[in-house]
Each structure stands twice: as C-alpha cells, then as structure tokens.
Amino acid sequence: MTRTNTSDSLWILPADALPAFLSALAENGELWVPVPVGEGARFLPYREGLPIDLTQTPPAHPAKSILFPHSEVLFTYHRGDDGIPALTVPEFDSRFLVAFGVRSCDLHAINALDAIFLKRSVPDTGYQQRRERLRVIGIACLSPAATCFCDRMGGGPFDTTGMDVQIVPFEESYLFRILTEGGNQLLNPYLDYFQAADEGAIRKIAALEEGTSLQTGQPVDFEDLSQAIKTHNDDPYWEDLANACLGCGICTFVCPVCSCFTLVDEGTPRAGRRVRAWDACMFSTFTKEASGHNPRGAEVARVKQRFFHKFYYCIENEEPPGCVGCGRCVAQCPTSIDIREVIRHYQREGT
Amino acid sequence: MTDKVSLARTLQEVFQREGLDGVIGYAAGTTPLRPRPTVVTKPEAFDSLVFDGFCVQNLANYLHRHRGKRMGILVKGCDRRAVRVLVQEKQIAREDLYLIGIPCPGMLNRSQLLEEYPGLQGDQVAEEGDTLYLELSGNRVTLSRVDYLLPTCRACRHRVPDDVDLLLDPLPFTSPEADGSLADEVKSIAEMEGEERAGLFREELSRCILCYACRNVCPFCYCETCFTDSLQPAWMTPAPEPDNIFFYHVNRMMHMAGRCVTCGSCEWACPEHIQLRLLYGKLVADVEELFAYEPGLDETTPQPLSHFSEHDPDEHIG
Numbered sequence: 001m002t003r004t005n006t007s008d009s010l011w012i013l014p015a016d017a018l019p020a021f022l023s024a025l026a027e028n029g030e031l032w033v034p035v036p037v038g039e040g041a042r043f044l045p046y047r048e049g050l051p052i053d054l055t056q057t058p059p060a061h062p063a064k065s066i067l068f069p070h071s072e073v074l075f076t077y078h079r080g081d082d083g084i085p086a087l088t089v090p091e092f093d094s095r096f097l098v099a100f101g102v103r104s105c106d107l108h109a110i111n112a113l114d115a116i117f118l119k120r121s122v123p124d125t126g127y128q129q130r131r132e133r134l135r136v137i138g139i140a141c142l143s144p145a146a147t148c149f150c151d152r153m154g155g156g157p158f159d160t161t162g163m164d165v166q167i168v169p170f171e172e173s174y175l176f177r178i179l180t181e182g183g184n185q186l187l188n189p190y191l192d193y194f195q196a197a198d199e200g201a202i203r204k205i206a207a208l209e210e211g212t213s214l215q216t217g218q219p220v221d222f223e224d225l226s227q228a229i230k231t232h233n234d235d236p237y238w239e240d241l242a243n244a245c246l247g248c249g250i251c252t253f254v255c256p257v258c259s260c261f262t263l264v265d266e267g268t269p270r271a272g273r274r275v276r277a278w279d280a281c282m283f284s285t286f287t288k289e290a291s292g293h294n295p296r297g298a299e300v301a302r303v304k305q306r307f308f309h310k311f312y313y314c315i316e317n318e319e320p321p322g323c324v325g326c327g328r329c330v331a332q333c334p335t336s337i338d339i340r341e342v343i344r345h346y347q348r349e350g351t
Numbered sequence: 352m353t354d355k356v357s358l359a360r361t362l363q364e365v366f367q368r369e370g371l372d373g374v375i376g377y378a379a380g381t382t383p384l385r386p387r388p389t390v391v392t393k394p395e396a397f398d399s400l401v402f403d404g405f406c407v408q409n410l411a412n413y414l415h416r417h418r419g420k421r422m423g424i425l426v427k428g429c430d431r432r433a434v435r436v437l438v439q440e441k442q443i444a445r446e447d448l449y450l451i452g453i454p455c456p457g458m459l460n461r462s463q464l465l466e467e468y469p470g471l472q473g474d475q476v477a478e479e480g481d482t483l484y485l486e487l488s489g490n491r492v493t494l495s496r497v498d499y500l501l502p503t504c505r506a507c508r509h510r511v512p513d514d515v516d517l518l519l520d521p522l523p524f525t526s527p528e529a530d531g532s533l534a535d536e537v538k539s540i541a542e543m544e545g546e547e548r549a550g551l552f553r554e555e556l557s558r559c560i561l562c563y564a565c566r567n568v569c570p571f572c573y574c575e576t577c578f579t580d581s582l583q584p585a586w587m588t589p590a591p592e593p594d595n596i597f598f599y600h601v602n603r604m605m606h607m608a609g610r611c612v613t614c615g616s617c618e619w620a621c622p623e624h625i626q627l628r629l630l631y632g633k634l635v636a637d638v639e640e641l642f643a644y645e646p647g648l649d650e651t652t653p654q655p656l657s658h659f660s661e662h663d664p665d666e667h668i669g
C-alpha cells in the first residue's frame with residue numbers, strides 16, 4: 001500500500017522506539033547516523049548500541065563523508081608467483097544507503113557535490129554508485145547555532161530540499177514527514193513502529209516551525225557577490241586574512257562542499273593499493289608542481305582561492321555556490337577567519 | 352597598567368619611532384573568545400589591536416613569513432621563548448625584531464568556558480584581577496581565573512618575557528604562580544601500564560583528521576617540506592588511518608625535543624580537542640630530566656638534540 005496524501009504522510013515515532021526502528025532499517029541496507037565523537041558529532045555507519053546525537057546543529061563534521069569518504073581504496077593490486085599482476089576493485093553494495101539526521105545545509109551541499117562529481121564530463125564511479133542508492137531522512141533544526149546562516153544561502157532550518165523524509169523532534173518523540181515516493185517506500189515496511197500523527201501533533205509541529213526563525217540577513221545575491229569578488233583580486237583585505245590564516249585543513253575538511261582530493265599509491269611492487277583521500281587547497285603543497293614551482297605559493301593566493309572558488313568560479317561555471325551557510329568553518333577556524341565577514345565585505349549595500 | 356587604549360598608543364609610538372615594517376599582534380575576531388592574529392602596517396590601524404586572556408596563539412609562528420623585514424611583535428612568555436629558539440636556529444635575526452613584551456596573566460580555556468556556558472560571547476566576559484566576570488542576560492557570574500587557565504598556562508614558569516625591547520606594564524588581570532598540575536598529569540600517564548597508556552592515546556588520536564592545524568600553528572614546524580608531505584619517499588599518506596596518524600604525531604613530537612616551549616598552541620588549535628599537551632608535556636619533562644635543559648631560556652646553551660659533543664657521556668649506549 002502506498003501512502004502519499006498529506007495526512008497519511010505524517011507519522012510519529014516515540015523516542016524510545018528509535019533504536020529498534022534504526023536497527024530494523026539497518027538490516028536491509030547501509031545506514032549512516034550522526035554519532036558523538038569527542039565534542040563533535042560525525043556521520044558513521046549505524047551499529048546497534050551506538051550513541052546517536054540528533055541535537056548538535058549542525059554536527060561538527062559534514063555528511064559529505066557518506067558519499068565522498070575522507071579516504072577510499074580505489075583498487076588493490078597483487079602480483080602472483082607467475083609475475084602477473086591482478087587488480088581488485090572494491091565491490092559496491094547494491095542496497096539502499098540511508099543518511100539519517102542530515103540537515104538542510106548538508107543537503108544543499110550534496111546538490112553542489114553532484115555538480116562536481118556527476119555533472120561534469122565523466123561521473124565519478126564511487127560517488128555515483130553511492131549517490132544513486134542514497135535516501136535521506138533529514139532533520140529540522142529547532143535550535144540553529146550562532147554560526148548558522150543557511151537562511152541567506154538558499155536553505156533554512158525547516159527546509160526540506162534533498163530530503164525523502166523529514167523528521168521533527170518534538171516532546172518525547174519524532175514526527176516523520178514523508179516527502180517523496182522514495183521516502184514512502186523506505187518507511188512503508190516499518191510503519192508498525194509508528195503511530196499516525198493526529199491533528200494535535202500536527203498543530204504543535206506547525207507552532208514549532210513558526211517559532212524557529214533564523215534571520216541572519218537577506219538571501220545573498222550570488223551574481224552580485226561573484227562580480228564583486230572577481231573585481232577585487234588585489235584587495236588588501238585578502239592580505240588581512242592571509243596574515244592570520246594558518247594554512248591548515250580545518251575549514252576545507254569541515255566544509256560540506258569542499259571536494260578536493262589527492263591520489264596516493266601505497267605498497268610495494270608486489271602488492272599495494274591506490275587510495276583517494278581528501279586534500280585541501282589551503283595546504284601549501286596542494287598546487288606544488290614536480291618542478292618545485294608553486295603557483296599558489298603565498299598564503300594570500302591560497303586564502304583567495306578558497307573564496308574565489310566558492311563565490312566566483314562556481315557561479316561563473318553555473319554550478320551551485322560553494323557555501324551553504326552551515327558555519328562550520330566559522331566555528332572551527334583557530335584564527336577566527338569568517339566567511340560571513342567575507343560575504344559582508346563584498347556585498348553591495350542593502351543586499 | 353596596560354589597557355586597550357594604551358596598548359594601541361604604545362605600539363603605534365614604537366612602530367613610528369623604530370621605523371618598523373609592521374607589528375604582529377591580535378585583533379578582535381568575529382567568533383567568541385577567538386582573537387585574530389594581525390599585522391599592523393599603518394599608524395592609523397593600531398586601534399584594532401586587543402589583548403585579553405584568549406590571546407593564546409603563539410605569534411612567533413608568523414615571523415617566518417616576514418623574514419628580512421623589520422618587525423615588531425607582541426610576546427608573552429612563551430612567544431618570547433619561541434622567538435629565542437628561532438633565533439638560535441638561525442631562522443630569524445634578533446636585530447630585525449622589536450620585541451614588545453607583555454607580562455602574561457595566563458591564558459584561558461575557551462572550550463571549557465563554552466562548554467559550561469554555551470553561546471557565551473566575547474563581550475560578556477570581563478577579566479579583573481584574578482577574577483572572571485560573565486554577564487549572562489542580567490545575571491553576573493563570578494569565576495576564579497585560575498580555574499579556567501589552560502593546563503599549559505597553569506604550569507608555566509616563564510610568564511614574564513625577558514630581554515625584550517619594551518616590557519609593557521602588567522595587565523589589569525592576572526593569575527597565581529605556576530603549579531605542578533601538568534607535571535602531575537604527565538606523571539600519572541607515565542605510571543600507567545603500557546597497554547592502558549597505549550589505549551589512552553589510541554582513543555585520543557582516533558579523532559585526528561590530519562588537518563595539520565597543530566603543525567601549522569607551531570612556531571617550530573617551519574620545514575619547507577614536512578615529512579608528512581614528502582612523496583619520495585612517501586613516509587605516510589593523507590588517509591586518516593591509525594598508522595598514518597600515529598606516524599605523524601610520534602614523528603612531529605620527536606622533532607620537537609629540546610625545542611617545544613609548551614605554549615599549548617597545538618592543543619588549542621586542534622578542532623578535535625586532542626590532548627596534545629600530554630605528548631609534549633612528557634617530551635619537555637624528559638628533556639629537562641635527561642639534559643637539564645629548558646628550551647628558549649638563553650641563546651648560548653646549544654639545544655641538546657641538535658648538537659654533538661665529544662665529551663658526551665653517551666650513557667644511553669650499552
């Protein structure tokens with residue numbers, strides 16, 4: 001039975017039934033959930049008994065790692081006694097891949113990652129197979145962080161872009177709002193864990209949505225911003241930022257959109273593997289050439305690259321902007337480099 | 352007493368009188384309890400400078416970028432010692448620098464405060480004497496500064512920078528003398544069973560994302576090509592797997608023997624709050640015990656690990 005009309009698409013899961021529901025879900029596919037690690041949550045494959053953090057807004061580490069892991073083995077090789085090398089490519093799971101508890105910002109970011117990994121000339125195999133299996137049970141943000149500014153970047157605390165199901169935590173339970181046919185198919189086998197939402201619950205949730213406002217400013221006009229940045233290549237402002245920037249990888253690693261990687265070979269002539277791992281344009285070695293020449297050898301060139309890419313090249317290439325307003329880089333930069341400030345700096349008055 | 356206004360005036364005066372190319376200091380950041388290091392190069396820009404209990408980051412790290420220029424730099428005790436190590440290592444010339452010393456009141460633990468008072472903003476914090484006042488929506492909380500000191504600062508025995516070109520007056524806030532808390536912490540870990548100790552570091556380092564903030568913030572990590580980035584030979588790869596992570600941290604630590612001034616910047620910069628002070632605290636304690644040497648206290652005593660003497664007793668060899 002398919003349920004698609006509005007009243008049928010709202011279901012309540014008591015909080016104490018969440019682990020049982022997730023365990024059941026995980027039996028039929030790959031399930032990723034935000035797990036508290038140290039002081040910040042990160043997305044990890046679900047295991048029974050694993051603690052889940054649905055409060056950190058947003059989780060310290062982005063959901064991009066589900067589709068684009070920090071490191072990934074592309075193939076292993078092995079030379080047998082006969083001297084003939086054999087290559088093994090990892091097998092891909094064919095079952096669905098559920099990302100649970102993902103927020104609006106990270107889903108706008110996946111939209112941007114699609115442009116990079118799928119829509120350019122050759123789709124990326126690993127990304128593509130994971131992306132095709134992806135179902136998203138997103139979560140509404142009832143208490144956005146002080147660094148959140150998704151409302152200016154196309155998203156919002158209750159925005160449902162990219163979600164198959166949206167959950168809204170309320171009282172001792174979660175409201176599940178089924179948004180797509182994929183979401184419907186995903187939840188249908190498990191409806192025994194749920195109760196149908198009654199009018200009262202629906203009203204309370206509407207009030208929650210009403211009460212959660214994030215108003216950090218007007219939506220950014222990316223055309224304007226890209227023009228302003230493009231014409232300020234020599235602005236001393238970049239030097240100010242470069243004077244503080246450490247050139248570490250924090251901002252790019254916690255960014256849900258940053259997607260630069262490097263390829264490394266490990267092993268001996270007999271056996272080994274090729275690994276793809278995240279890289280960062282903020283590292284001084286990122287653009288270092290074999291000759292020793294480095295076109296972005298100066299800190300200021302790297303600082304500029306980060307913002308030029310996000311707000312100028314992306315727009316110029318008709319791809320989504322490289323920033324979704326999750327504020328993670330703002331919260332984590334040791335030297336308080338703030339992308340919101342960069343936007344403010346180059347924005348036209350009144351926009 | 353040094354406040355924001357007299358800090359700006361004094362540094363501006365020094366900048367003009369000494370004909371400096373720039374002064375390295377801290378400006379206000381946009382995120383709570385995080386100043387932004389800055390280089391002031393115009394007389395009218397000195398008003399942007401700040402100094403408070405959150406100016407943890409060792410500024411000596413920035414000197415590498417200004418080699419050959421005549422720079423003023425604000426130094427706490429640990430920044431001063433780091434400058435001395437860099438002079439000793441011939442990375443910078445003392446005569447190029449104008450050192451403006453600030454008697455350090457001990458720096459505060461931002462993450463501890465934010466954990467206890469989520470959403471705390473910089474303008475809600477006031478420091479006075481050895482007290483910390485938080486103005487929380489109509490309610491004033493009084494804390495003792497010493498309870499919020501960074502562990503490395505709490506144990507610091509060299510807060511007042513020596514042999515500087517100008518020593519500023521003490522700040523209007525302060526903290527008690529050093530205590531043995533870091534030494535005790537290090538000792539209790541050294542006394543653990545091997546497996547227990549390994550487990551502790553496995554657990555801590557399992558969070559490492561190899562972002563290299565700890566390396567890049569350190570005044571002494573200035574190698575043009577770090578071993579982490581060497582491709583031939585490739586000592587390690589950028590995949591954040593236990594082998595790579597251990598290799599990175601153990602090797603960086605080895606390179607710090609006789610150099611680390613326990614400024615705590617690496618732990619402070621780490622986005623994963625990995626307790627790097629435990630590694631470096633032990634290293635520093637070992638160097639002190641084995642060689643009776645503390646880095647950055649004088650220019651003439653050679654660093655024990657980068658110096659060879661025919662009369663070395665070589666006790667560690669068989």
Ligand code: SF4
Binds near residue numbers: 409568607612614618
């Ligand atoms: S290793 Fe850490 S504590 Fe030691 S000098 Fe470097 S940044 Fe400071």
Ligand code: SF4
Binds near residue numbers: 560561623
């Ligand atoms: S700063 Fe922290 S996470 Fe980054 S490399 Fe150092 S220990 Fe690892």
